[in-house]
Amino acid sequence: MLGIGHHTKIGLHLEKTPLALKLGAFVALSRTEMSVLDALHKRRRTFIAGCDLVRQGQSNQSAYILMSGWACSYKLLQDGQRQIVDFQIPGDFLGLRSVLLHMSDHSIEPITDIEVTEVTVTDLLEAFSQTPRLATAVFWAASRDEAMVVEHLIDIGRRNAAERMAHFLLELGARLALVGLGSKAGFACPLSQYLLADALGLSAVHVNRVLRTLREAGMATFRDGLVTFDSYRRLTEFADFDPTYLDQIGPILR
Amino acid sequence: MLGIGHHTKIGLHLEKTPLALKLGAFVALSRTEMSVLDALHKRRRTFIAGCDLVRQGQSNQSAYILMSGWACSYKLLQDGQRQIVDFQIPGDFLGLRSVLLHMSDHSIEPITDIEVTEVTVTDLLEAFSQTPRLATAVFWAASRDEAMVVEHLIDIGRRNAAERMAHFLLELGARLALVGLGSKAGFACPLSQYLLADALGLSAVHVNRVLRTLREAGMATFRDGLVTFDSYRRLTEFADFDPTYLDQIGPILR
DNA sequence: CGGAGGGTTGATTCCCCTCAAAATCAGTGG
DNA sequence: CCACTGATTTTGAGGGGAATCAACCCTCCG
Numbered sequence: 001m002l003g004i005g006h007h008t009k010i011g012l013h014l015e016k017t018p019l020a021l022k023l024g025a026f027v028a029l030s031r032t033e034m035s036v037l038d039a040l041h042k043r044r045r046t047f048i049a050g051c052d053l054v055r056q057g058q059s060n061q062s063a064y065i066l067m068s069g070w071a072c073s074y075k076l077l078q079d080g081q082r083q084i085v086d087f088q089i090p091g092d093f094l095g096l097r098s099v100l101l102h103m104s105d106h107s108i109e110p111i112t113d114i115e116v117t118e119v120t121v122t123d124l125l126e127a128f129s130q131t132p133r134l135a136t137a138v139f140w141a142a143s144r145d146e147a148m149v150v151e152h153l154i155d156i157g158r159r160n161a162a163e164r165m166a167h168f169l170l171e172l173g174a175r176l177a178l179v180g181l182g183s184k185a186g187f188a189c190p191l192s193q194y195l196l197a198d199a200l201g202l203s204a205v206h207v208n209r210v211l212r213t214l215r216e217a218g219m220a221t222f223r224d225g226l227v228t229f230d231s232y233r234r235l236t237e238f239a240d241f242d243p244t245y246l247d248q249i250g251p252i253l254r
Numbered sequence: 255m256l257g258i259g260h261h262t263k264i265g266l267h268l269e270k271t272p273l274a275l276k277l278g279a280f281v282a283l284s285r286t287e288m289s290v291l292d293a294l295h296k297r298r299r300t301f302i303a304g305c306d307l308v309r310q311g312q313s314n315q316s317a318y319i320l321m322s323g324w325a326c327s328y329k330l331l332q333d334g335q336r337q338i339v340d341f342q343i344p345g346d347f348l349g350l351r352s353v354l355l356h357m358s359d360h361s362i363e364p365i366t367d368i369e370v371t372e373v374t375v376t377d378l379l380e381a382f383s384q385t386p387r388l389a390t391a392v393f394w395a396a397s398r399d400e401a402m403v404v405e406h407l408i409d410i411g412r413r414n415a416a417e418r419m420a421h422f423l424l425e426l427g428a429r430l431a432l433v434g435l436g437s438k439a440g441f442a443c444p445l446s447q448y449l450l451a452d453a454l455g456l457s458a459v460h461v462n463r464v465l466r467t468l469r470e471a472g473m474a475t476f477r478d479g480l481v482t483f484d485s486y487r488r489l490t491e492f493a494d495f496d497p498t499y500l501d502q503i504g505p506i507l508r
Numbered sequence: 509c510g511g512a513g514g515g516t517t518g519a520t521t522c523c524c525c526t527c528a529a530a531a532t533c534a535g536t537g538g
Numbered sequence: 539c540c541a542c543t544g545a546t547t548t549t550g551a552g553g554g555g556a557a558t559c560a561a562c563c564c565t566c567c568g
Contacts, residue, residue, distance in 0.1 A: 509568105510567105510568100511566105511567095511568095512565105512566090512567090512568105513564105513565090513566090514563100514564085514565085514566100515562105515563080515564075515565100516561100516562080516563070516564095517560105517561085517562085517563095518559105518560085518561085518562105519558100519559085519560085519561105520557100520558080520559080520560105521556105521557080521558075521559095522555105522556090522557075522558095523554105523555095523556085523557085524553105524554090524555090524556100525552105525553085525554075525555090526551105526552085526553080526554095527550105527551090527552085527553100528549105528550085528551085528552105529548100529549090529550085530547100530548080530549080530550100531546100531547080531548070531549095532545105532546080532547070532548090533544100533545085533546080533547095534543100534544090534545085534546100535542105535543085535544090535545105536541105536542085536543080537540105537541090537542085537543105538539105538540085538541080538542095
């Protein structure tokens with residue numbers, strides 16, 4: 001497994017939120033920084049699956065930190081099709097850009113029931129001014145998310161359906177591993193084949209066929225909400241997956 | 255000082271660099287802010303077409319502000335295919351994220367000969383601390399660029415070839431209009447059909463066919479490096495193009 | 509028990525890729 | 539002035555990957 005273990009000492013009596021786990025992979029956080037981060041998690045709220053958190057065109061939203069459950073951000077086209085831009089997993093921000101732009105260019109929907117903590121811009125900026133290194137870490141995480149969208153673009157633009165699916169599952173697995181929710185063996189995944197289709201620019205029917213192909217090739221199995229990497233090595237080769245930027249062993253910045 | 259290089263014509267006023275024009279659409283910049291911005295444009299350099307500025311996997315690069323010419327950022331796949339993630343036009347940053355992440359996850363290539371000014375992280379951060387509103391504006395522009403990549407994702411994921419091309423041309427036109435290089439009538443465009451293909455996830459052959467379709471439908475013509483919107487209205491309808499976030503008349507923040 | 513949501517599979521269609529070959533054009537050197 | 543080269547655009551023919559349409563299955567749940 002990945003060496004996230006050795007940071008656990010730092011936050012001895014602070015709760016390890018998913019966000020703290022994730023940021024800890026980028027920047028070695030001090031006790032103070034941990035507690036500032038922890039103080040952000042005040043206003044806890046829950047949303048139920050399927051009911052939009054943020055709607056395209058809305059303005060003046062709050063931002064949220066996802067504590068548990070999955071969400072997705074998507075855009076609708078006039079003809080009713082939709083494209084899922086990204087999935088959010090625990091430790092991810094929801095609507096951070098929307099807040100800063102005072103306008104949301106996409107909608108966000110909880111896929112499962114989710115727990116979040118609400119964060120206002122002022123809270124966030126104050127936290128940043130207290131601990132600049134925290135700001136760096138958050139910025140870093142945001143950049144990584146952007147890199148993920150770019151990789152997603154390449155998935156859709158230049159990979160065929162099977163490679164696309166393989167790459168997508170690997171990336172998701174790596175992200176989940178970072179917050180302790182997955183490994184090279186696999187991960188729990190609440191996504192329906194319809195959601196996968198909307199994310200990968202495929203039809204749901206074809207998603208099904210592609211999953212069968214991967215299963216029969218002995219590379220990956222997706223059944224009963226569980227993704228299993230039957231052969232992690234062959235899957236990465238097949239998908240041309242480059243895990244370097246996700247394979248952080250320890251923090252980049254000390 | 256401010257009187258660098260070729261600020262001659264306008265006399266008392268500072269020259270409007272493409273970046274200043276663009277940021278001016280977001281934030282009404284004061285004289286001071288303008289001059290701080292102008293002071294960033296010190297180290298002027300040129301690069302010739304086709305010779306990579308930044309290479310995938312390289313670390314610790316400089317960032318650049320594009321003054322004239324076009325560039326593109328792209329990623330290569332193992333099988334030799336490439337996907338162009340975004341085109342950069344005057345006023346855009348090159349490699350901003352790469353610098354902050356100390357690692358480039360993509361390459362950048364000048365499409366034409368380009369003029370840039372080199373900017374170090376420290377220069378930039380210092381400028382930001384002097385004029386926070388400038389930081390806001392740059393952040394805003396960066397967010398808009400990200401929104402553009404997302405729109406690009408939707409292009410590729412959910413629009414057919416013709417809609418994709420139409421949407422792409424409209425977006426490019428709107429961006430260029432922001433820095434005074436285009437209008438609803440059209441714009442000058444140095445892109446080859448091969449480049450369009452790599453950007454839109456199509457084959458060059460099909461790009462050609464699609465362009466013909468748009469031309470014969472009387473919506474847009476691309477010939478001799480010139481894009482002409484034959485019917486801007488019908489084109490926007492056809493492409494399901496939403497120009498709100500690009501249709502800024504004046505600055506959002508005063 | 510009936511209905512809804514999700515998964516699985518088959519048949520058919522079509523959008524776009526691939527291969528191939530001209531046509532056009534800019535530059536280059538004889 | 540012309541032959542030669544390479545890059546780019548254009549057009550045609552054929553094939554394949556994914557969409558669409560249409561069943562049928564399952565499980566869950568009121």
